[in-house]
Amino acid sequence: MSEYPRLLHTVLDSTNPRELAEFYRQLLGLRYRPGDEPPTDGTADDRDWLVLTDSDGAAKLAFQLVDRLPRTTWPRHDVPMQLHLDFTVSNASELERQRARAEALGAELLFDRTDDPDEPLYVFADRSGHPFCIFVA
Template sequence: MVDHLELLQTVIDTTEPRTLAEFYRKLLGYVYRLGDEPTGVGEADDPDWLVLTDTVGTRRLAFQQVDQLETTTWPSNEVPMQMHLDLTVRDSGEFERQRQRVEELGAIVLFDRTNDEDEPLLVFADPAGHPFCIFVVS
Protein backbone atom coordinates (compact mmCIF):
# COMPACT_ATOMS: atom_id res chain seq x y z
CA MET A 1 0.00 0.00 0.00
CA VAL A 2 1.31 3.43 -1.01
CA ASP A 3 0.98 6.16 1.60
CA HIS A 4 1.27 9.13 -0.74
CA LEU A 5 -0.38 10.54 -3.82
CA GLU A 6 1.15 10.31 -7.30
CA LEU A 7 1.25 13.28 -9.64
CA LEU A 8 -0.51 12.39 -12.89
CA GLN A 9 0.13 15.56 -14.89
CA THR A 10 0.24 19.34 -14.67
CA VAL A 11 -2.87 20.99 -16.11
CA ILE A 12 -2.59 24.40 -17.74
CA ASP A 13 -5.65 26.55 -18.39
CA THR A 14 -5.82 28.23 -21.77
CA THR A 15 -8.32 29.77 -24.15
CA GLU A 16 -6.67 27.84 -27.03
CA PRO A 17 -5.70 24.29 -26.00
CA ARG A 18 -4.34 23.17 -29.38
CA THR A 19 -2.15 26.25 -29.80
CA LEU A 20 -0.65 25.95 -26.34
CA ALA A 21 -0.26 22.16 -26.59
CA GLU A 22 1.63 22.59 -29.86
CA PHE A 23 3.95 25.16 -28.25
CA TYR A 24 4.85 22.79 -25.41
CA ARG A 25 4.99 19.74 -27.70
CA LYS A 26 7.65 21.44 -29.79
CA LEU A 27 9.42 22.98 -26.79
CA LEU A 28 9.72 19.79 -24.74
CA GLY A 29 9.65 17.04 -27.38
CA TYR A 30 6.47 15.47 -26.01
CA VAL A 31 3.84 13.66 -28.05
CA TYR A 32 0.06 13.68 -27.98
CA ARG A 33 -1.80 11.05 -26.01
CA LEU A 34 -3.46 8.59 -28.37
CA GLY A 35 -6.61 10.27 -29.70
CA ASP A 36 -5.43 13.83 -28.96
CA GLU A 37 -3.39 14.26 -32.14
CA PRO A 38 -4.38 17.15 -34.45
CA THR A 39 -7.06 16.31 -36.99
CA GLY A 40 -6.40 16.38 -40.72
CA VAL A 41 -5.95 19.51 -42.78
CA GLY A 42 -9.14 21.52 -43.12
CA GLU A 43 -10.98 19.66 -40.35
CA ALA A 44 -12.28 21.42 -37.25
CA ASP A 45 -9.92 20.96 -34.32
CA ASP A 46 -11.32 22.68 -31.22
CA PRO A 47 -10.68 20.29 -28.32
CA ASP A 48 -11.35 21.48 -24.79
CA TRP A 49 -8.86 19.03 -23.22
CA LEU A 50 -5.55 17.70 -24.56
CA VAL A 51 -2.78 15.63 -22.98
CA LEU A 52 0.92 15.46 -23.86
CA THR A 53 3.07 12.52 -22.79
CA ASP A 54 6.76 11.81 -22.84
CA THR A 55 8.05 9.31 -25.39
CA VAL A 56 7.29 6.33 -23.12
CA GLY A 57 3.66 7.39 -22.60
CA THR A 58 3.85 9.03 -19.15
CA ARG A 59 1.43 11.94 -18.92
CA ARG A 60 3.27 15.23 -18.42
CA LEU A 61 1.04 18.19 -19.37
CA ALA A 62 -2.66 18.66 -19.99
CA PHE A 63 -4.39 21.69 -21.49
CA GLN A 64 -7.85 22.66 -20.35
CA GLN A 65 -10.00 25.16 -22.21
CA VAL A 66 -11.34 28.12 -20.27
CA ASP A 67 -13.51 30.95 -21.61
CA GLN A 68 -11.28 33.67 -20.20
CA LEU A 69 -7.75 33.81 -18.84
CA GLU A 70 -6.20 36.83 -17.20
CA THR A 71 -2.54 37.06 -18.19
CA THR A 72 -0.09 37.42 -15.33
CA THR A 73 1.49 40.83 -14.81
CA TRP A 74 4.53 39.30 -13.09
CA PRO A 75 6.92 40.68 -11.87
CA SER A 76 4.28 43.22 -10.89
CA ASN A 77 1.76 41.89 -8.35
CA GLU A 78 -1.59 42.91 -9.91
CA VAL A 79 -2.08 39.43 -11.37
CA PRO A 80 0.32 36.91 -9.78
CA MET A 81 2.14 34.13 -11.61
CA GLN A 82 -0.16 31.43 -10.14
CA MET A 83 2.00 28.64 -11.53
CA HIS A 84 5.13 28.26 -13.63
CA LEU A 85 7.41 25.58 -14.99
CA ASP A 86 11.16 25.43 -14.30
CA LEU A 87 13.08 24.09 -17.29
CA THR A 88 16.81 23.48 -17.29
CA VAL A 89 19.77 23.11 -19.63
CA ARG A 90 23.25 21.78 -18.85
CA ASP A 91 25.51 24.61 -20.04
CA SER A 92 25.62 28.22 -21.24
CA GLY A 93 25.87 27.26 -24.92
CA GLU A 94 22.66 25.24 -24.68
CA PHE A 95 21.11 28.08 -22.67
CA GLU A 96 21.61 30.51 -25.57
CA ARG A 97 20.50 27.97 -28.19
CA GLN A 98 17.30 27.26 -26.29
CA ARG A 99 16.64 30.97 -25.73
CA GLN A 100 16.59 31.50 -29.50
CA ARG A 101 14.46 28.39 -30.06
CA VAL A 102 11.92 29.39 -27.39
CA GLU A 103 11.52 32.86 -28.90
CA GLU A 104 11.10 31.35 -32.38
CA LEU A 105 8.28 29.18 -30.97
CA GLY A 106 6.46 32.33 -29.87
CA ALA A 107 7.41 32.90 -26.23
CA ILE A 108 8.38 36.36 -25.03
CA VAL A 109 10.98 37.29 -22.41
CA LEU A 110 9.49 38.65 -19.18
CA PHE A 111 12.71 38.78 -17.16
CA ASP A 112 16.34 38.45 -18.20
CA ARG A 113 18.97 37.55 -15.62
CA THR A 114 21.46 36.03 -18.05
CA ASN A 115 24.36 38.04 -16.59
CA ASP A 116 24.04 36.45 -13.14
CA GLU A 117 27.22 34.41 -12.64
CA ASP A 118 25.68 32.12 -10.00
CA GLU A 119 22.42 31.29 -11.78
CA PRO A 120 21.70 32.72 -15.25
CA LEU A 121 17.92 32.75 -15.66
CA LEU A 122 15.33 33.70 -18.24
CA VAL A 123 11.62 33.96 -17.49
CA PHE A 124 9.38 33.68 -20.55
CA ALA A 125 5.65 33.88 -21.17
CA ASP A 126 4.22 31.11 -23.34
CA PRO A 127 1.70 32.06 -26.08
CA ALA A 128 -1.15 32.03 -23.51
CA GLY A 129 0.83 34.22 -21.08
CA HIS A 130 1.90 31.53 -18.58
CA PRO A 131 5.42 32.13 -17.24
CA PHE A 132 8.17 29.54 -17.38
CA CYS A 133 11.85 29.72 -16.44
CA ILE A 134 14.97 28.39 -18.10
CA PHE A 135 18.22 28.17 -16.18
CA VAL A 136 21.50 26.27 -16.21
CA VAL A 137 21.95 23.27 -13.90
CA SER A 138 25.44 21.77 -14.00
Protein backbone atom coordinates in the same frame (compact mmCIF):
# COMPACT_ATOMS: atom_id res chain seq x y z
CA MET B 1 -0.77 0.62 -2.38
CA SER B 2 1.18 3.86 -2.19
CA GLU B 3 1.19 5.97 0.94
CA TYR B 4 1.11 9.18 -1.13
CA PRO B 5 -0.82 10.45 -4.14
CA ARG B 6 1.14 10.36 -7.39
CA LEU B 7 1.43 13.49 -9.53
CA LEU B 8 -0.11 12.63 -12.89
CA HIS B 9 0.58 15.83 -14.83
CA THR B 10 0.41 19.60 -14.59
CA VAL B 11 -2.64 21.23 -16.18
CA LEU B 12 -2.44 24.64 -17.83
CA ASP B 13 -5.53 26.70 -18.62
CA SER B 14 -5.73 28.25 -22.07
CA THR B 15 -8.21 29.98 -24.34
CA ASN B 16 -6.57 27.93 -27.13
CA PRO B 17 -5.48 24.52 -25.76
CA ARG B 18 -4.22 23.22 -29.13
CA GLU B 19 -1.96 26.21 -29.70
CA LEU B 20 -0.51 25.98 -26.20
CA ALA B 21 -0.10 22.18 -26.38
CA GLU B 22 1.70 22.55 -29.69
CA PHE B 23 4.02 25.18 -28.20
CA TYR B 24 5.08 22.87 -25.37
CA ARG B 25 5.17 19.79 -27.63
CA GLN B 26 7.76 21.47 -29.80
CA LEU B 27 9.65 23.18 -26.96
CA LEU B 28 10.04 20.02 -24.87
CA GLY B 29 10.01 17.28 -27.51
CA LEU B 30 6.83 15.72 -26.11
CA ARG B 31 4.10 13.91 -28.04
CA TYR B 32 0.34 13.86 -27.96
CA ARG B 33 -1.47 11.19 -26.00
CA PRO B 34 -3.01 8.76 -28.49
CA GLY B 35 -6.26 10.32 -29.71
CA ASP B 36 -5.19 13.89 -28.88
CA GLU B 37 -3.26 14.50 -32.11
CA PRO B 38 -4.41 17.42 -34.28
CA PRO B 39 -7.06 16.49 -36.86
CA THR B 40 -5.58 15.82 -40.29
CA ASP B 41 -8.84 15.65 -42.24
CA GLY B 42 -9.62 19.38 -42.19
CA THR B 43 -12.25 19.12 -39.44
CA ALA B 44 -12.44 21.75 -36.72
CA ASP B 45 -10.25 21.17 -33.67
CA ASP B 46 -12.74 21.73 -30.86
CA ARG B 47 -11.06 19.76 -28.08
CA ASP B 48 -11.24 21.32 -24.64
CA TRP B 49 -8.66 18.95 -23.07
CA LEU B 50 -5.33 17.70 -24.44
CA VAL B 51 -2.47 15.72 -22.88
CA LEU B 52 1.20 15.56 -23.81
CA THR B 53 3.37 12.60 -22.86
CA ASP B 54 7.03 11.73 -22.87
CA SER B 55 8.49 9.04 -25.13
CA ASP B 56 7.52 6.34 -22.59
CA GLY B 57 3.88 7.46 -22.61
CA ALA B 58 3.96 9.10 -19.17
CA ALA B 59 1.66 12.12 -18.97
CA LYS B 60 3.60 15.35 -18.47
CA LEU B 61 1.37 18.33 -19.31
CA ALA B 62 -2.35 18.77 -19.93
CA PHE B 63 -4.22 21.75 -21.35
CA GLN B 64 -7.81 22.72 -20.65
CA LEU B 65 -10.05 25.24 -22.33
CA VAL B 66 -11.20 28.28 -20.37
CA ASP B 67 -13.37 31.16 -21.59
CA ARG B 68 -10.92 33.81 -20.47
CA LEU B 69 -7.49 33.91 -18.94
CA PRO B 70 -6.20 37.19 -17.51
CA ARG B 71 -2.51 37.41 -18.34
CA THR B 72 -0.18 37.71 -15.36
CA THR B 73 1.37 41.11 -14.81
CA TRP B 74 4.51 39.60 -13.25
CA PRO B 75 6.79 41.04 -11.93
CA ARG B 76 3.99 43.35 -10.72
CA HIS B 77 1.40 41.55 -8.61
CA ASP B 78 -1.82 43.05 -10.01
CA VAL B 79 -2.50 39.64 -11.58
CA PRO B 80 -0.23 37.08 -9.86
CA MET B 81 1.40 34.26 -11.81
CA GLN B 82 0.05 31.58 -9.40
CA LEU B 83 2.21 28.88 -11.01
CA HIS B 84 5.20 28.63 -13.29
CA LEU B 85 7.24 25.84 -14.84
CA ASP B 86 11.02 25.50 -14.46
CA PHE B 87 13.18 23.87 -17.11
CA THR B 88 16.93 23.37 -16.84
CA VAL B 89 19.77 23.12 -19.33
CA SER B 90 23.38 22.09 -18.82
CA ASN B 91 25.30 25.22 -19.82
CA ALA B 92 25.13 28.83 -21.01
CA SER B 93 25.39 28.04 -24.72
CA GLU B 94 22.47 25.61 -24.42
CA LEU B 95 20.54 28.31 -22.55
CA GLU B 96 21.00 30.65 -25.51
CA ARG B 97 19.96 27.95 -27.97
CA GLN B 98 16.81 27.27 -25.97
CA ARG B 99 16.04 30.99 -25.74
CA ALA B 100 16.08 31.22 -29.52
CA ARG B 101 13.88 28.11 -29.82
CA ALA B 102 11.37 29.38 -27.25
CA GLU B 103 11.07 32.76 -28.94
CA ALA B 104 10.76 31.17 -32.39
CA LEU B 105 7.84 29.14 -31.01
CA GLY B 106 6.13 32.30 -29.78
CA ALA B 107 7.40 32.74 -26.21
CA GLU B 108 7.81 36.28 -24.94
CA LEU B 109 10.94 37.13 -22.93
CA LEU B 110 9.89 38.67 -19.59
CA PHE B 111 13.17 38.74 -17.67
CA ASP B 112 16.85 38.22 -18.47
CA ARG B 113 19.13 37.19 -15.62
CA THR B 114 21.89 35.67 -17.71
CA ASP B 115 24.47 37.88 -15.98
CA ASP B 116 24.08 35.85 -12.75
CA PRO B 117 27.23 33.69 -12.53
CA ASP B 118 25.59 31.14 -10.20
CA GLU B 119 22.27 30.59 -11.97
CA PRO B 120 21.79 32.35 -15.31
CA LEU B 121 18.17 32.26 -16.41
CA TYR B 122 15.45 33.58 -18.64
CA VAL B 123 11.81 34.01 -17.67
CA PHE B 124 9.36 33.73 -20.57
CA ALA B 125 5.61 33.85 -21.06
CA ASP B 126 4.16 31.05 -23.17
CA ARG B 127 1.53 31.75 -25.83
CA SER B 128 -1.24 31.86 -23.20
CA GLY B 129 0.79 34.10 -20.87
CA HIS B 130 1.94 31.45 -18.37
CA PRO B 131 5.44 32.24 -17.09
CA PHE B 132 8.17 29.62 -17.37
CA CYS B 133 11.89 29.68 -16.66
CA ILE B 134 14.82 28.12 -18.45
CA PHE B 135 18.02 28.19 -16.45
CA VAL B 136 21.43 26.59 -16.10
CA ALA B 137 21.48 24.10 -13.24
